[in-house]
Amino acid sequence: MTQGKGQSLVLAQAANRLHARLSGLARSSTGFQSQPEPRTIGLFARGRQMIAGNFLFAGSLVEAPGLSLWDIAVPDHAFEAELQGFGWLDDLAAVGDSAARMRAQDWTWGWIDRFSTGRGPGWTPNLTGRRVIRWINHAVLLLNGRDRTQADAYFRSLSRQTEFLSRRWKAADPGLPRIEALTGLIYAGLSLTGMERHVQRARVALAEECARDIAEDGSIPSRNPEELLEIFTLLSWATLALSETGRRPEPAQTAAIERIAPTLRALRHADGGLARFHGGGRGLEGRLDQALASSGVKPAGAPTGMAMGFARMSGGRTSVIIDAAAPPDDRYAATAHASTLAFELTSGRRPLIVSCGSGLPFGPDWRRAGRATVSHSTLSLDGYSSSRFDPSGQERLIDRAEVFDGQIVSRPSGTSFGAAHDGWSRTHGLTHVRRIDLSHDGRRMVGEELLVAESPAEQKRFEQVMTHTKLAGVRFQIRFHLHPDVDAALDLGGTAISLALKSGELWIFRHTSGAELRIEPSVYLEKGRLKPRATRQIVLAGHAQDRETRIGWTLAKAQDTPLAIRDLDREDLASMS
Numbered sequence: 001m002t003q004g005k006g007q008s009l010v011l012a013q014a015a016n017r018l019h020a021r022l023s024g025l026a027r028s029s030t031g032f033q034s035q036p037e038p039r040t041i042g043l044f045a046r047g048r049q050m051i052a053g054n055f056l057f058a059g060s061l062v063e064a065p066g067l068s069l070w071d072i073a074v075p076d077h078a079f080e081a082e083l084q085g086f087g088w089l090d091d092l093a094a095v096g097d098s099a100a101r102m103r104a105q106d107w108t109w110g111w112i113d114r115f116s117t118g119r120g121p122g123w124t125p126n127l128t129g130r131r132v133i134r135w136i137n138h139a140v141l142l143l144n145g146r147d148r149t150q151a152d153a154y155f156r157s158l159s160r161q162t163e164f165l166s167r168r169w170k171a172a173d174p175g176l177p178r179i180e181a182l183t184g185l186i187y188a189g190l191s192l193t194g195m196e197r198h199v200q201r202a203r204v205a206l207a208e209e210c211a212r213d214i215a216e217d218g219s220i221p222s223r224n225p226e227e228l229l230e231i232f233t234l235l236s237w238a239t240l241a242l243s244e245t246g247r248r249p250e251p252a253q254t255a256a257i258e259r260i261a262p263t264l265r266a267l268r269h270a271d272g273g274l275a276r277f278h279g280g281g282r283g284l285e286g287r288l289d290q291a292l293a294s295s296g297v298k299p300a301g302a303p304t305g306m307a308m309g310f311a312r313m314s315g316g317r318t319s320v321i322i323d324a325a326a327p328p329d330d331r332y333a334a335t336a337h338a339s340t341l342a343f344e345l346t347s348g349r350r351p352l353i354v355s356c357g358s359g360l361p362f363g364p365d366w367r368r369a370g371r372a373t374v375s376h377s378t379l380s381l382d383g384y385s386s387s388r389f390d391p392s393g394q395e396r397l398i399d400r401a402e403v404f405d406g407q408i409v410s411r412p413s414g415t416s417f418g419a420a421h422d423g424w425s426r427t428h429g430l431t432h433v434r435r436i437d438l439s440h441d442g443r444r445m446v447g448e449e450l451l452v453a454e455s456p457a458e459q460k461r462f463e464q465v466m467t468h469t470k471l472a473g474v475r476f477q478i479r480f481h482l483h484p485d486v487d488a489a490l491d492l493g494g495t496a497i498s499l500a501l502k503s504g505e506l507w508i509f510r511h512t513s514g515a516e517l518r519i520e521p522s523v524y525l526e527k528g529r530l531k532p533r534a535t536r537q538i539v540l541a542g543h544a545q546d547r548e549t550r551i552g553w554t555l556a557k558a559q560d561t562p563l564a565i566r567d568l569d570r571e572d573l574a575s576m577s
Helices: 003-023 044-051 077-085 088-095 098-115 125-137 139-143 148-171 176-191 196-213 225-244 251-266 287-295 364-371 456-468 570-574
Strands: 054-057 060-063 305-307 310-315 318-323 343-347 350-354 379-381 403-411 414-424 430-439 444-452 474-482 487-491 496-500 506-512 516-524 533-544 548-559
Touching: 003 148, 044 054, 044 088, 044 098, 054 077, 060 077, 077 125, 088 098, 088 125, 088 139, 098 139, 098 148, 125 139, 125 148, 125 176, 139 148, 148 176, 148 196, 176 196, 176 225, 196 225, 196 251, 225 251, 225 287, 251 287, 251 305, 310 403, 310 414, 310 430, 318 430, 379 430, 430 456, 444 474, 474 516, 474 548, 487 516, 496 516, 533 548
Parallel strands: none
Antiparallel strands: 054 060, 305 310, 310 318, 318 343, 343 350, 350 474, 379 474, 403 414, 414 430, 430 444, 444 548, 474 533, 487 496, 496 506, 506 548, 516 533
C-alpha cells in the first residue's frame, strides 16, 4: 500500500467513526410504516453449515460449533467484512427453521450489543447498505418472538445506520457498493417511520450513479456478469419499493434497467445460469429469471451478438459465450481474469465446457489460480497467461491482451465467430487467432486455433525464442475444462474423447493436428461449497515451431437426450422473462 493510499484509508476510517457517533443523535424510528417483501435469496446448504458451526467466508473456513458469530477468531479483514455485511442472513432465511431463526436473532442482537453505538469494522458505507437491506428484508424472521425492548433496540440501530448512510454514501466505492448503499438508504427511508426525508436525495443520487456507471450498451467496467446481475437486482428492488409507496423512480434509473436487461439475457446460458467470467459465478438458482421477470423489461428477440465484450452464439439447445474483449483495467484490474477468447458451452440445462471459476471463496491462492489463462477454456503458453500479473506482487493484471479483428456473423447454416489477441506478441512474437463455428441446430461446433508471427517485429521475436529453445519451439496447450457432471473417456484408440452428460446426451471431441490429446485433472470453483470440486479437462498439447501453427478441432453431439427424460430447456423460459 502506498503512503497516499494509507493516509486516505486512515482519514476515511476516522470520518466513518465520527459520523457513526453523530448519527446516534438523530431521532429514532419506532417501527415500520411499510415493509418491502423479502427478496434476497440465500443458499440452503450454506445456512445449514453455519448452524452446524462451519463458517466459510472470503475463502477461509472457521469451525466453531457452539460459538456466537462474534466470538469466533476472525482470520482476516475480508472474512470480517462478510460477517459485518450480514449477507449470511439470506442463507439462514433459506433454511427458515427454528434453529435458523434462533441463530439469526442471537447473532443480530449480538451485533447490536457490541457494535450498534458506532464501534467496530462494520461502520463503512460499503457494508452498512448491505446490512440495512438484510435487516429490513428479514425483519419478520428477526422480530418473531422478540419483546418490545428488543424491538426498540433493533429500530434504534436501524435508524442510526440509516442516518449514517445519509451522511456517508458518497464515500462508498463507485459501482456496486455505492448502488447498494443508496438502495439501502431508499429501503430504510420508505420502510421506517420518520425516515422519509432521506428518500428524495437518495432517489436522485441513485439515478446519477446509473447514468455514470451503466454504459449505453448496459455494461459495467468490471465486465463481471454476476456483478451486473447484482446491480440490476438492486435497481429493480429500489424501483419496486418506490412504486409500492406511490413514488416514481428517476428516468435515469428506469433507463439503466432497460439497458441492462438485454445484456443479461445475452450473458445467460441455455440453462439459465450466467457466464462465469472475471470473478462472477452463475448466480444463485432462479435469481436471474426472477430479476428479469420483476423488472418488467420484455425481451426484444433471441439474444445474440456482442454484449459487454462477450460474444454469444446459440443454436438449438446449445449456447456458447466467448470472452471477446480485453480484461478490465484501472481499479478492476485486481479482479480481472486472463480469459481472453475463452468460451463456455451449455447444452440444454447441462453445462459442458466451463471456466474453472472464481477462487475468491477459497482463499488467495485459489483466487490467483482461478484468474490465470490455464483456468479457462482457451489456448495458453507454458508459464504465460495472455495477460500477466504485476511482478511487484500486486494483484493487478498488466500487459493486458488486446483483441482485434473480432466479428460474429449469423448465416442460415449457423453462427461464426473470429477474433485475435496480442497477449504473447511481445513475449513470444505470437498472435493467437481463434475461430469458432456453431451449426444452426447447435449439434456441431468447429474450432480453429492459430499461433502466428505476422509482423516483422513478431517474426524477429519468434526467431529469438526459437534460438533460445534450440528450435524446440513454444509449448502450448488448448484447454477445455469440463463441468464436474460430465463423464469423459478417451475413445477410438485415443484419437477422440467421448463426453457423456447426465441428461443422456453424448458429445464427441476430435482434432485435426499433430498435437497430443489427453484428459487431465481440473477443478470447478463454486460458491457455497466448502472446497473446490474435482473435475477434468481436455488438453491438446504441442509446440509452435513455425511462423504459423494451426490446430483444428470439433465438438459434435452424437446422441440426444431421450425425449421422455429431456431436461427442460431454459431458453424456453427465457422467452417469458
